[in-house]
Amino acid sequence: GKAVGTGTIQYLTHEMDEQFTRKLQLERSLFTALEDHSLHLAYQPIINLKTKQVDGFEALLRWNHTALGSIPPDEFIPLAEEAALITPINNWVVLEACEQLAKWQERISDDLTMAINISPHQFQSDSFVRTLHHVVGQKKINPRFVTLEMTENIAILQTQRTVERMQLIKSLGFRLSIDDFGTGYSSLQYLRAFPIDELKIDKVFIDGIDSGENGLLDSIIQLGRNLNLNLVAEGVETASALRYLEATACQQMQGFIFSEPLSVTEIEERFGPSTPE
Numbered sequence: 237g238k239a240v241g242t243g244t245i246q247y248l249t250h251e252m253d254e255q256f257t258r259k260l261q262l263e264r265s266l267f268t269a270l271e272d273h274s275l276h277l278a279y280q281p282i283i284n285l286k287t288k289q290v291d292g293f294e295a296l297l298r299w300n301h302t303a304l305g306s307i308p309p310d311e312f313i314p315l316a317e318e319a320a321l322i323t324p325i326n327n328w329v330v331l332e333a334c335e336q337l338a339k340w341q342e343r344i345s346d347d348l349t350m351a352i353n354i355s356p357h358q359f360q361s362d363s364f365v366r367t368l369h370h371v372v373g374q375k376k377i378n379p380r381f382v383t384l385e386m387t388e389n390i391a392i393l394q395t396q397r398t399v400e401r402m403q404l405i406k407s408l409g410f411r412l413s414i415d416d417f418g419t420g421y422s423s424l425q426y427l428r429a430f431p432i433d434e435l436k437i438d439k440v441f442i443d444g445i446d447s448g449e450n451g452l453l454d455s456i457i458q459l460g461r462n463l464n465l466n467l468v469a470e471g472v473e474t475a476s477a478l479r480y481l482e483a484t485a486c487q488q489m490q491g492f493i494f495s496e497p498l499s500v501t502e503i504e505e506r507f508g509p510s511t512p513e
């Protein structure tokens with residue numbers, strides 16, 4: 237029989253070369269991405285399941301690379317993390333999203349909220365805490381309107397340190413949320429120990445509704461209810477999933493059925509005060 241030929245190996249090498257070149261190119265451009273304004277935030281509306289009103293937005297990082305086009309955050313955030321660029325980028329996200337919230341509270345509604353994604357590394361860094369102090373000190377917004385989202389993976393880090401850091405963030409007035417809940421390293425014990433306000437139920441459990449697998453979803457909702465947490469359903473795409481969620485204890489939802497992440501201009505056109513003709 238024919239084993240893996242040199243052709244295959246050449247092909248694989250070429251493939252790896254291309255991946256490597258792209259990675260290097262991206263990493264190099266990331267160094268200047270903040271200065272050349274190729275990074276920006278998109279905002280996805282968070283909808284109240286009862287009133288169907290927009291309660292607030294989640295800020296989502298976007299990178300428009302001059303040569304390679306739009307790069308998804310799942311690709312460039314790990315790169316930024318490796319290149320130790322993640323800290324300035326992440327701190328910029330916090331400041332930018334809070335600035336935007338202050339404007340929208342004035343222009344759209346004074347009780348709008350903003351959700352911001354925090355990476356595990358960022359969560360542990362002192363510059364992050366300094367950034368939060370800065371936001372509070374500026375007094376443009378009340379931190380109770382700002383929710384910091386982090387994944388369960390932070391729980392892998394030393395639990396005592398994690399709890400203390402969370403308490404510090406809470407003492408500054410910010411809300412805390414566990415993102416992608418149910419998919420990561422999970423333990424019921426940490427949920428009790430963590431001073432969190434909210435669970436964001438991962439899309440996989442929402443998708444389960446339409447395939448008739450809602451057992452896990454129901455348990456998560458029950459758990460969140462017992463712990464008195466705000467529950468947000470993520471990635472809602474179908475009318476049937478929405479209908480199902482409306483009959484549960486979930487308070488909020490996010491998903492393409494209502495809106496994709498939008499630009500600042502799109503948000504203002506859709507939700508801002510109507511301009512006189």
Ligand code: C2E
Pocket residue numbers: 280295296297308309310313326329353354355415416470471472473490491492493497
């Ligand atoms: P995430 O925090 O779980 O964000 C939700 C992701 O699901 C977003 O992808 C959003 O566009 C997408 N999404 C929302 N509704 C739907 C839906 O109905 N259907 C489907 N298929 N997708 C939906 P995005 O913007 O590509 O972000 C991916 C991940 O990158 C985020 O997941 C988050 O972990 C990370 N990320 C994004 N922005 C930031 C940031 O500023 N800082 C950090 N540290 N991470 C970020």
Ligand code: CA
Pocket residue numbers: 294353385415
């Ligand atoms: Ca999130």
Ligand code: CA
Pocket residue numbers: 415416436438470
């Ligand atoms: Ca999520």
Ligand code: CA
Pocket residue numbers: 416
């Ligand atoms: Ca995610």
